[in-house]
Amino acid sequence: MFTSGEETSIILHEIGHALNPNLKGIEGEFMADNYTSERGLTDEIISSLEKGKAIRPSEFATKSTEQRIERLKKI
């Protein structure tokens, strides 16, 4: 299961999408991740993505997820 911090990071990521509906694909993911990271939950969004890979590999074991994790680790 997700920790409360991870759940918050996922909600912030989704708000990031809602505020930038024009951005699609990986650019939209990066912007939504920025929104989360700017609010101090970089570690939490990384761990939620790692858990996503384990729990729902068909959705999360993707090149996009790897690109997001690698980028978030540099923030």
Ligand SMILES: [Zn+2]
């Ligand atoms: Zn997203």
